Amino acid sequence: MTATEWLLWARGPAFEIATVILVMGIIVRLIEILMLGRKENLAAPKGSATTGGLRTIVSRSVPDSGTFQRSTFTIVAGYIFHIGLFVVIFLLAPHILVFSKLTGLSWPALPTTIVDAFAVITILALIAVLINRLNNKVKRYLSGPMDYIVWALTTLPLITGYMAFHRIGFSGPMLIALHIMSVELLMIAIPFTKLSHAFTLFLARFYNGAVTGIKGVQS
Amino acid sequence: MSKATERATQVFKEQIDAPTAAFFSSCVSCGMCADACLFYTETGDPKYTPINKLAPLRKVWFQEYTLTGKLLKLAGISKPLTDQDLTDWEELVYDSCTMCGRCSMVCPVGNDIAYMIRKMREGFAASGHAPESLVGATRRAVEIGSPMGVKLPALQAQIRHLEEDTGLSIPMDVKGVEYLCMLSSMEIMNFPEYIGAIAKIFKHAGVSWTLSSEAFEATNSGIQIGVSEIAAELVQRIVDAAEKLKVNTVISPECGHAYTALRWEGPNLVGKRFDFEVKHILEVLDELRAAGKIKTKDKMSERLTYHDPCQIARRGGVLEQPRKLIREFSDNFVEMPDAGAMNWCCGAGGGVSSNERADEIRIKVFQRKKDQIDAVNPDALVSACSNCRIHIEDGLEEYHMELPVLSLTETLAEHLDDSVET
Numbered sequence A: 001m002t003a004t005e006w007l008l009w010a011r012g013p014a015f016e017i018a019t020v021i022l023v024m025g026i027i028v029r030l031i032e033i034l035m036l037g038r039k040e041n042l043a044a045p046k047g048s049a050t051t052g053g054l055r056t057i058v059s060r061s062v063p064d065s066g067t068f069q070r071s072t073f074t075i076v077a078g079y080i081f082h083i084g085l086f087v088v089i090f091l092l093a094p095h096i097l098v099f100s101k102l103t104g105l106s107w108p109a110l111p112t113t114i115v116d117a118f119a120v121i122t123i124l125a126l127i128a129v130l131i132n133r134l135n136n137k138v139k140r141y142l143s144g145p146m147d148y149i150v151w152a153l154t155t156l157p158l159i160t161g162y163m164a165f166h167r168i169g170f171s172g173p174m175l176i177a178l179h180i181m182s183v184e185l186l187m188i189a190i191p192f193t194k195l196s197h198a199f200t201l202f203l204a205r206f207y208n209g210a211v212t213g214i215k216g217v218q219s
Numbered sequence B: 001m002s003k004a005t006e007r008a009t010q011v012f013k014e015q016i017d018a019p020t021a022a023f024f025s026s027c028v029s030c031g032m033c034a035d036a037c038l039f040y041t042e043t044g045d046p047k048y049t050p051i052n053k054l055a056p057l058r059k060v061w062f063q064e065y066t067l068t069g070k071l072l073k074l075a076g077i078s079k080p081l082t083d084q085d086l087t088d089w090e091e092l093v094y095d096s097c098t099m100c101g102r103c104s105m106v107c108p109v110g111n112d113i114a115y116m117i118r119k120m121r122e123g124f125a126a127s128g129h130a131p132e133s134l135v136g137a138t139r140r141a142v143e144i145g146s147p148m149g150v151k152l153p154a155l156q157a158q159i160r161h162l163e164e165d166t167g168l169s170i171p172m173d174v175k176g177v178e179y180l181c182m183l184s185s186m187e188i189m190n191f192p193e194y195i196g197a198i199a200k201i202f203k204h205a206g207v208s209w210t211l212s213s214e215a216f217e218a219t220n221s222g223i224q225i226g227v228s229e230i231a232a233e234l235v236q237r238i239v240d241a242a243e244k245l246k247v248n249t250v251i252s253p254e255c256g257h258a259y260t261a262l263r264w265e266g267p268n269l270v271g272k273r274f275d276f277e278v279k280h281i282l283e284v285l286d287e288l289r290a291a292g293k294i295k296t297k298d299k300m301s302e303r304l305t306y307h308d309p310c311q312i313a314r315r316g317g318v319l320e321q322p323r324k325l326i327r328e329f330s331d332n333f334v335e336m337p338d339a340g341a342m343n344w345c346c347g348a349g350g351g352v353s354s355n356e357r358a359d360e361i362r363i364k365v366f367q368r369k370k371d372q373i374d375a376v377n378p379d380a381l382v383s384a385c386s387n388c389r390i391h392i393e394d395g396l397e398e399y400h401m402e403l404p405v406l407s408l409t410e411t412l413a414e415h416l417d418d419s420v421e422t
């Protein structure tokens, strides 16, 4: 196949398949969870479960000061690469085009040079996160092959995107094709790996906050 | 798969609910829960990372309730739970977790790990993988009515002594009063002054109360070991007594897990809403204070600090009350770092103190409490759980620290203004 053919395939059928797997996969995961249900809580509540749950969805993004001191690297690096990923994925003009084709929605983009800087910072943060995972005894202990595969799947699209933007290594169409395919790998992996936290975290935080909310504690 | 492992798998399957599945699905192996847990911070051993304590439950969830897990199990890639898993994890789920819930406040994706530990223990207990001393305590709770084997005559003897010493009367089995007071065996045997303090405060405040000869034990070994049927039976005894005596409110004593057992798990265990209220003694005292029914005669000038028992504060929602009450008898109150909802466990909750096998690690992780105390260098430490109190006294002794550990209720009673009856 020529570079152009690769690009057409990546943009066309491959992207459709990846999108369907991502969407269906997430739906299946959420159904798997919700189907298990939970028992009604009969204890007289001190506070509202719903308010508590919704509050924790937001509040859990901000650690208390003691936790921040104990887990500074994890929190700071985590913040940087999550914000970086958000900016790179959602605020780059060509990406917005893809989203608006899919959803009909559109929003303003950031200048490409700024997004480029975010991409570099994000890649550096992810490298730091990997080094930390290999050196920190708790993280190393908790990590299986999947944790490293997921790291690679997250980092690869950033690297191929950076290469495509700066035209490093291959022809233009081939670089774009490689970038799109690396994104597709990530999309397929999301529902079936810990990357699903991007969706299930809302449920997890809600359930946590609901239980504490009933007890009149903010979590 | 052995019978025991089959049983554990079965119980895990029954225990796994939507929150559990959402929690496991969301874990990103960030390790932050380790930094939140005293068993990790004081030992530095990564096996004590909270989420790791749940590995057997997580395995069953993955294989039974996820598409990927089912496929990998079919393909023989994901191996089923083994006897060895249960043997290896018994220590992690019982000896080195107090179900304090601190990790549950820290996990960035919101995993309530303590909630799942409680569930995992059900499978361990059902498959015969619970520590022997906890099994013994549970048996005594069911057969004798107290995990420490305290019988009614022992309580009656303590009451007689107290009545002689204080001249106050301690009512038993009085119908139609406002409050039914529950106790813990530890209070009866080690801190009977608590009962005297209640008598004094309630007389001062002019409220009616009683003990019950049929249900005086508030602690619940069923919760600690993880056998809901037993936990329900123990709660039912209290419900029966409260209904028979027609009280409005049952008071949970200065004990952490008793409050969780009765206030939060109780109605769910027996499967119906209570017709009476359940309050912690600190909640009752604070209501009396707010109603102007508690007058103190003097204030201590010693530097006091307060240890929040996990099940009363973080897991119970009784956070403001102790502080307001302490200010009634102290004008030199200081907070330890992380006090309140993020307080560090003393290291003895969740059945750890009844589990002899855990004695060594329990004392080791007390270092965390010691550091927290050292940060404010108090003259005395106030708390509201006799289990915390005994363990903190133990720990202080091990670490050669001189520090009085006071019961909030008892200290309040000592400073009451006897000249007035409110």
Ligand code: SF4
Residues within 6 Å of the ligand: A142, B026, B027, B028, B029, B030, B031, B032, B033, B034, B051, B106, B107, B108, B109, B110, B111
């Ligand atoms: S803090 Fe939460 S997400 Fe991080 S390892 Fe522990 S359970 Fe998993």
Ligand code: SF4
Residues within 6 Å of the ligand: B036, B037, B038, B039, B049, B050, B053, B096, B097, B098, B099, B100, B101, B102, B103, B104, B113, B114, B117, B345
């Ligand atoms: S509940 Fe407490 S003791 Fe148990 S794992 Fe969490 S922080 Fe550690």
